[in-house]
Amino acid sequence: MVTVKELSKEEYLLEGHAACAGCGPAISIRVLFKALGNKVFLVVPACCTTVIQGPYPYTSFNVPLLNILFESTAAAASGIVAALRQRNIKDITVVGWAGDGGTVDIGIQALSGAAERETDFIYICYDNEAYGNTGMQRSGATPFGAWTTTTPSGKRERKKDMPLIMAAHRIPYVATACPSYPIDFVNKLRKAKEIKGTKYIHILAPCPTGWRYDTSKTVELGRLAVQTGLWALYEIENGKFKLNAPSDRLIDKAKRKSVKEYFALQGRFRSLTEKDIERIQKWVDDDWENYRRLAACSASDATPYGKI
Amino acid sequence: MEQMIIDTANHIAGYAAKAARVKVVAAYPITPQTTVVEKIAEFVEEEKMDIEYIRVESEHSAMVACIGAAVTGVRTFTATSAHGLALMHETLHWASGSRLPIVMVVVNRAMGAPWSIWPDFSDSLSQRDTGWLQFYCADNQEVFDTIIQAYKLCENERVFLPAMVCLEGFILSHTYMPVKIPDQEEIDAFLPLYKSGWTLDINNPISHANLVSPEWFMEFRYMIQEAMENAKQLIPKIDREYEKRFGITHGGLIEKYKCEDADLILLTMGTMGSDAKIAVDSLRKEGLKVGLARIRTFRPFPTEEIGKIAEHAQMLTAVDRHISFGMEGFLASEIKASLFNKKDKSLVAGFIAGLGGRDVTSETIEKIAKKSLKWMHSGKVEKETTWVDLRE
Ligand SMILES: Cc1ncc(C[n+]2csc(CCOP(=O)(O)OP(=O)(O)O)c2C)c(N)n1
Numbered sequence: 001m002v003t004v005k006e007l008s009k010e011e012y013l014l015e016g017h018a019a020c021a022g023c024g025p026a027i028s029i030r031v032l033f034k035a036l037g038n039k040v041f042l043v044v045p046a047c048c049t050t051v052i053q054g055p056y057p058y059t060s061f062n063v064p065l066l067n068i069l070f071e072s073t074a075a076a077a078s079g080i081v082a083a084l085r086q087r088n089i090k091d092i093t094v095v096g097w098a099g100d101g102g103t104v105d106i107g108i109q110a111l112s113g114a115a116e117r118e119t120d121f122i123y124i125c126y127d128n129e130a131y132g133n134t135g136m137q138r139s140g141a142t143p144f145g146a147w148t149t150t151t152p153s154g155k156r157e158r159k160k161d162m163p164l165i166m167a168a169h170r171i172p173y174v175a176t177a178c179p180s181y182p183i184d185f186v187n188k189l190r191k192a193k194e195i196k197g198t199k200y201i202h203i204l205a206p207c208p209t210g211w212r213y214d215t216s217k218t219v220e221l222g223r224l225a226v227q228t229g230l231w232a233l234y235e236i237e238n239g240k241f242k243l244n245a246p247s248d249r250l251i252d253k254a255k256r257k258s259v260k261e262y263f264a265l266q267g268r269f270r271s272l273t274e275k276d277i278e279r280i281q282k283w284v285d286d287d288w289e290n291y292r293r294l295a296a297c298s299a300s301d302a303t304p305y306g307k308i
Numbered sequence: 309m310e311q312m313i314i315d316t317a318n319h320i321a322g323y324a325a326k327a328a329r330v331k332v333v334a335a336y337p338i339t340p341q342t343t344v345v346e347k348i349a350e351f352v353e354e355e356k357m358d359i360e361y362i363r364v365e366s367e368h369s370a371m372v373a374c375i376g377a378a379v380t381g382v383r384t385f386t387a388t389s390a391h392g393l394a395l396m397h398e399t400l401h402w403a404s405g406s407r408l409p410i411v412m413v414v415v416n417r418a419m420g421a422p423w424s425i426w427p428d429f430s431d432s433l434s435q436r437d438t439g440w441l442q443f444y445c446a447d448n449q450e451v452f453d454t455i456i457q458a459y460k461l462c463e464n465e466r467v468f469l470p471a472m473v474c475l476e477g478f479i480l481s482h483t484y485m486p487v488k489i490p491d492q493e494e495i496d497a498f499l500p501l502y503k504s505g506w507t508l509d510i511n512n513p514i515s516h517a518n519l520v521s522p523e524w525f526m527e528f529r530y531m532i533q534e535a536m537e538n539a540k541q542l543i544p545k546i547d548r549e550y551e552k553r554f555g556i557t558h559g560g561l562i563e564k565y566k567c568e569d570a571d572l573i574l575l576t577m578g579t580m581g582s583d584a585k586i587a588v589d590s591l592r593k594e595g596l597k598v599g600l601a602r603i604r605t606f607r608p609f610p611t612e613e614i615g616k617i618a619e620h621a622q623m624l625t626a627v628d629r630h631i632s633f634g635m636e637g638f639l640a641s642e643i644k645a646s647l648f649n650k651k652d653k654s655l656v657a658g659f660i661a662g663l664g665g666r667d668v669t670s671e672t673i674e675k676i677a678k679k680s681l682k683w684m685h686s687g688k689v690e691k692e693t694t695w696v697d698l699r700e
């Protein structure tokens with residue numbers, strides 16, 4: 001476990017990046033580099049990060065970065081990992097950094113393939129719950145009820161549960177994170193770096209532009225997502241599920257804030273009805289029953305996601 | 309030690325990848341390419357190839373994995389056909405735009421619908437404008453030699469572009485022919501260790517292929533065009549160097565056969581070139597002055613050489629195993645375009661033959677030649693594009 005004080009003072013996300021004010025993914029990138037240092041090959045598909053890094057001939061990322069096609073992050077990483085093995089280079093961490101669209105929608109095939117092939121890399125999905133780069137269209141990770149430019153009156157389908165889909169690949173490490181809890185994120189990245197095989201980290205990264213909230217509230221919103229239980233911080237290590245602080249205290253429903261608090265701060269949920277909110281609250285409670293079961297099961301000898 | 313082996317073009321492609329000492333192969337199976345990837349799998353299991361073999365989940369990922377490996381500083385290889393190649397489409401642009409010397413074997417197969425597993429050039433020619441060099445082979449020896457030469461060419465700093473080595477499905481892919489495999493040390497001397505223009509490097513943390521504004525974009529494109537022109541100069545040189553070392557030549561950009569005094573020159577690509585040679589011999593026996601120019605390099609297109617060929621001939625006839633719907637065969641179009649600004653223009657006619665594996669025999673080509681000669685004598689091409697052996 002690191003503390004804030006132990007975090008590297010080195011900045012690899014440089015001044016002049018092009019993210020919107022209050023961008024959750026940009027905060028996450030800064031933390032990512034602080035956790036992993038600069039011996040990293042970063043693969044980035046088409047997404048907001050294409051813009052955030054800045055245009056040619058500049059870059060605001062002080063690590064080598066390969067921009068690649070929208071659906072291909074994990075395939076490019078596969079090639080890099082293979083070549084590093086052939087060249088016997090062992091001290092470079094290969095990181096795929098993709099948006100939710102590039103992960104849960106168009107890129108799921110390449111990611112699933114790379115995970116099944118036990119490709120030795122860290123894949124991070126930064127989830128702003130829409131296609132940010134192209135102007136906030138819905139994705140498979142957009143939550144029920146959220147406005148996007150292609151769901152003007154609110155999306156009517158539920159969010160895909162990508163971390164559990166990745167867990168079903170029986171990879172050695174799956175984790176969720178949120179930039180509002182940077183130490184938790186750093187710990188998970190450091191752990192992932194030491195594990196061989198495919199590591200998947202899914203971060204919920206608030207986006208003021210798409211979620212329609214005041215740019216000063218990014219950290220607060222991330223916290224609310226966790227405190228309401230809409231986003232749970234956990235890890236699945238070698239098939240064992242474990243809730244992390246502060247989510248580990250939230251199995252007791254009474255400790256969770258009402259989802260209403262989270263929705264109230266965001267313009268994208270304006271069209272939610274009372275009935276919608278009730279439904280969502282019920283889904284959250286069901287999810288938590290599942291987390292409770294998974295945690296209990298993992299505390300015994302069982303591995304709900306299969307022995308690795 | 310030099311070896312003579314008898315094997316199919318697909319297996320020979322595997323031998324060539326091995327001889328080129330590729331380090332990463334990423335591939336996905338599709339008929340009629342499958343035996344290429346199976347041969348490589350065999351080499352890996354027998355420990356005859358020390359490579360990372362990525363059995364990807366799609367052709368799209370195959371090419372992107374090759375891109376990832378190439379930017380990490382190793383020589384890469386892949387192979388595909390038809391729908392696999394089409395699925396790669398955007399990745400092909402990315403590979404050439406990234407200036408990566410990836411070599412890919414394309415086992416030509418017709419594009420569906422309807423399904424066909426038999427050859428024509430509709431798959432590779434649909435990728436004409438992706439910035440890849442394109443070579444077309446007429447026999448198994450040429451497949452081997454072209455793969456080795458392609459690496460040397462693509463890794464030349466004046467080129468740094470990817471290349472497709474095309475061979476027709478079944479006609480070559482599954483047909484046994486004798487092939488000379490030169491001594492490995494000799495190949496190593498001809499083809500030194502992998503070289504690329506750039507690699508991912510922690511000591512030089514650049515952002516590769518990030519957003520480029522209109523202010524810069526055209527220059528990047530112009531550099532690719534320049535590289536293609538450079539390749540056009542280097543291809544005959546590399547062919548001569550190969551000949552000097554190994555005693556084999558395939559003619560550089562174009563293989564010419566009895567062209568010097570020919571009135572009519574047939575132009576074609578791939579194995580139709582072999583049948584056309586027989587046709588030329590037979591027509592010559594009848595006293596007809598016919599020659600053959602087999603285009604080996606479709607990209608870069610040998611415009612100047614076509615111009616030279618046309619200086620002496622009265623008529624050029626393109627036999628295309630391909631149709632650009634709504635226009636004509638690409639070869640016919642490119643030949644016409646190559647001649648347009650020349651003073652003494654020869655007549656040009658186009659014939660479409662052999663689509664989806666329809667047999668093209670030397671007799672078919674003789675028929676094409678005779679019709680062309682008739683038009684040549686009358687001074688008028690009666691039909692721009694003629695479909696050969698079409699059912700009524
Ligand atoms: C094949 C392909 N289809 C569509 C696009 C257009 N496109 C670029 S980025 C993007 C959305 C990215 O969304 P996400 O992955 O969630 O990342 P974000 O922009 O939100 O950071 C889309 C649709 C593309 N680049 N390539």
Ligand code: SF4
Nearest residue numbers: 020023048132207209
């Ligand atoms: S749209 Fe959202 S994710 Fe994209 S740069 Fe702006 S704040 Fe960040």
Ligand SMILES: [Mg+2]
Nearest residue numbers: 099100130132
């Ligand atoms: Mg997104």
